[in-house]
Every structure is written in structure tokens, then in C-alpha cells.
Amino acid sequence: MAEIQIKNVAKTFGSYTALHDINLTIADQEFMVLLGASGCGKTTLLRIVAGLETATTGEVWIGGRRVDHLAPKDRGIAMVFQNYAVFPHLTVFENIGFGLRMAKKPNDEVKRRVERVATLMHIEQLLKRYSGELSGGQRQRVAVARALAMEPDVILMDEPLSNLDALLRLEMRAELKGVLADSKTTAIYVTHDQVEAMSLADRISVMHQGKIIQAATPIEVYRNPAAEFVASFIGNPPMNFLRAEPAGEGKWKVAGQIIDGPRTSKGPLQFAIRPEDIRPAETGLTATAKVVEPLGAHLLVTSEVDGTMFRAVLDSDLQVKPGDKLTLAPQPDRVRWFDPQTTKAVA
């Protein structure tokens, strides 16, 4: 059992605040992905959980035990580093068995466990090599295998697939997901790749400027972004935003159209819709097509609505040319609303 609790953790480097009051609970055996743009504090948070960095304030609990005063080795964690950190003076076998040797496990047990994880990661034929004789992808596998061999309660991974080519990445992603599900480990996985986050995560924590903006399942984060930042960060192409003026109880005026919306007394709101939740229709928003990009199955049409850029993913059978006038209808149950003052979602 290894639930991770991060309570009121903040971190400052000199005068720069890298993390603001982070609160996050990760359930036992959950796969949590920290997702955010470069420099938002993902690595810093991971290192605080690992014990490689001390939080300025706050507490870290693992498996019901407060650990923030403990050395990394006493926290029951294993970590995969972004740039492999495979020991160059040891063979792959000794690298994977390093932690087991430190724990003074008998030789036959070390051999058994190293061979098991090596088979799991498909590197059993490399056990005699040194890290200088491995490709980047193989080194990455060694790094993951080394962490798995410890059979830790918690595994922490900092962009472990970032240095692989697209194909290998896809392959490793699927492997990793399977291996971790079988090993019943609680995992925190750092990435800035949203596709990776979507495909791996039980839950995603979207981070922005040292804060966690939303922690929810991938579908929830995608469908019901808690804030404008999440809406524009997740999804490719990102969500469309249009200004909405109040037009009576529960009615909002968007680009000249009256649309049903939240019943709130607040001032203007942001109307938001995903590009793939838009259909051409008889009535709807009037758009002028600017750029038309065929993407095989779909047509990505970048248009202008009410002076604002507006993207739509449409059926590729549709005949659209730049300059054409389109009438686009948003799918009503997919429309979301944000308060421009707080940038939070409005129900």
C-alpha cells in the first residue's frame, strides 16, 4: 500500500517561487501524470517526492508515513531520470542489480530479479554490455529496468521516453503501461507530451506556473477543463474561444447568435468549443474560411468568426475553399463556459 500525499508543498529558489502550495493525493497503484509546459515545476515536484530536493514548506507522505525528513533511500521509491543516469562503469546486469546489491540480496536472487525485468524490458541480450555500447533507447530501457528491479512501492519517472524517436516511444509507452499495471506500483510520471499523458494516465495533473490547475481523469480534463489554461493547453488543435455577452436569463449572444448557457448574473463570459465538436448546419455561427488543411480523414479549417480565429475539424468530403462563407453549429452538450475574470469554468 503506497498512497502518496503532498500537503501544502511550496518551493522557492532564492526569490523565485517554483511551486505554490501544492496539494495532491495519489491513490495506491494509481498512475498519475504531471503534465505541463517547460519550466512549470514538474521536475521540482517529482524531486521533492523523491527526496532529492527539500520543500521550502509542506509535507510529503508515502504509505501513511511522513517522509520529507528521510533520505531518498529510505522512502521506498525508485526513480527514472530524464537523461538515463546509467552507471558507465558497470555492465547492464550490474546496473539493473545495483539497488539489489546495495540491499545485500543473495547472488541468486539478484540474478533472478535482474533477468526477470530484463526480459520484461526486452534487453536480456544486452546484460553484458556497458552503457557506452548502448543506443539511447536501450539505455532508457536499462534505466526503467533498474527502477523496476527494486520492486518499489512508488516509481517516479521524469520524461522517461523523451529521448526516443516517435516509433520507439509509442512502443515503449504501451510496454510501460502494461508492465506498471502488472507490478501494482504507484507511479508519478512527468511529461510535457499531452498524447503520452492521455494514453498512460489514470489521472492527469495539469500544472501551470508552479500550481496544479486540475487533477482529473484524462477524459475529464479533455471534456471538462477546469480553467481556460487547461482548455487551451490540452487538445490539438486547441479549443476555440469566443466572447459571449449576456442576453437574458440563461441566454448568451455569441457572434450574433443566441445560445443557451449558464444561468449566472456575471458579466461577459468566454464561450468555448473543441474544433471536432462543430458541424456545418443551416443555422449557426457565420465563419469565413481562411486556411484549409486536408489531414486525410479530416479537414482542418481555420476560419474567422466575429474577428476571432476559429478552428473546425470537418469531414474531408466537404468542399471548402479559402474565402468561403460557412455556417457552423457547435454541438450543444459540448459547449463550455469560462469566466474571463477568474479564468475558471462556469457551470
Add this chain to the structure above:
Amino acid sequence: MTDATAVAAPATDTRKAGRYLYIAGVVVLCAWVIVPIYFLLINTLSSPETVNSYPKPFIPEFDLASLTFFAKFAGMLTALKNSVIVAGMTMILSILIGAPAGYALSRFEFRGKELFRLLILLTRAFPLPLLALPLAVFFIRTGLDDTTFGLALVHTTLALPFAVLITFSLFSGIPIELEEAAWTLGCTRITAFTKVVFPLILPGITASAIFAFVISWNEVFAAAVLTIENRTLTAFLLQNLDTSPLHLKFAGGFILVVPALIFIFAVRKYLFAMWGIANR
């Protein structure tokens, strides 16, 4: 076609001339270093009679009489032994003190770090003769005078800046992630050092140790001032320079040069690294 060759010809000519100049320069510089060493070798490996006569041979006789004479000269072997002991102690002390300082410089942020680095270099700015008198007085008071240990202490202060700076660059060349990985895999700071960092820097540490050895081996001033009975080889040779026969001087010179030569070959890679020149 013809135009091209006509234009190209003078260019190749100047390039050729440049090459000859370059080669000549290399030859002169090599000769500058090698010729004296070669004469030293010839005279060391020749009989005392040949050494003291003219004309001198250009090929060594492989006669060990000079070296035997050298070994039999009263006090010479003791001096050689003292040199080895002092240099050995200097080597061990400067690594034991220098490596932790180098580690701290590369891994920890602390106040006055830059000043500390500067001070390390500044220790080299004090001329030893200036310090010799107070040092001699102090040594006599504490009873360190005329001991190999006392001299080794002085030599350690000479070798220490290099030991700190070389080990600093060695430690900086080892990514901190390797240590951090070791910490997460069950190591303490100390075991991470012995299991991961130490094996990786061992060759560099060896080089830096040999460097300290040679600094002590070649040092003559402090050795001459601070010892009387327990002279090192350099101090002993200096003392007997005008009274000893020529072949003895040659043999002594040769014995002094050999460790330096071996050292240069052993550590050339690290010297380049220290001076910021890419390894070749």
C-alpha cells in the same frame, strides 16, 4: 580547366611552404626537449672515463659504471629514499585533502565559493623563499625541522592547489544524476561516492596523485632549507654539485628526470583537460 590549375598552383606553393615551416618548427621544438635528455641518457649509460673525456660519443655504451658509482656515493641512496618517502607522503596528503575540497567545490553551493577558488590559486602567488625563514623557525619550534614529514607538509601546500583544481574538474565531469540515481537505489552519500563516483574518477585521481608526486620530487628550495640530515635527492645533489664528478651529476640528473617523463606520459590527457584543451 587550365585557368583553374594556373590559379591553384601558387596557392598550393604557399601552402607547401607553410607546411615546411610548420614541420621545421615542430622539429626544432622537439629537438629542444629531446636533445638534452638524449645527452643525459648517453652520459648516464657510459663509463665514467668516457663521460670525462672528449670527444663525446653519440651512442650510449650501456655501461652501468656511472650508475653504480652513483648508487655507492655516500648518502645518495638515503637521499633517494627520502625523496621517495617525501613525494609519497605529499601524494597521499594532497589527494586526501585536495579531493574532498574539489568535491565540495563542484557539488555544493556555499558562501564565498568563488573567493575560495581564488584563494586556492593565490597560494601559488607567495614565493617560497619569502616563507622559508618563518617556516624554518616555526618548524624548529614544533620539532618538524629536518623530518621527512615536515618537508612533505610543505610540499603538500605546493601540490594542493593543483590537486583541488584537477579533482574539481574531474568531479564536475561526473553528472550529479549518477549520484542521485545511486541515492534512490539505496546508497548514502558516502556509499554513492565509493560505489559510483570513485570508480569513475580513479584514473583522474591517479593522474593528480602522480602530479603531486612529481611536484615534490622536483622541489629543491624548501628541501634544502628545511632539512640537513634527511636531505632529499634534489637537495643532496645541489649540496654536492660543485664537489662531485661529472658522471655523478649526469646520473643524478637522469634519475631526477625519469619520473617527470613518466608522469607527462601518464597524465597528458588530464593536463589538457585542466587547461581546457580538447583531448586528442
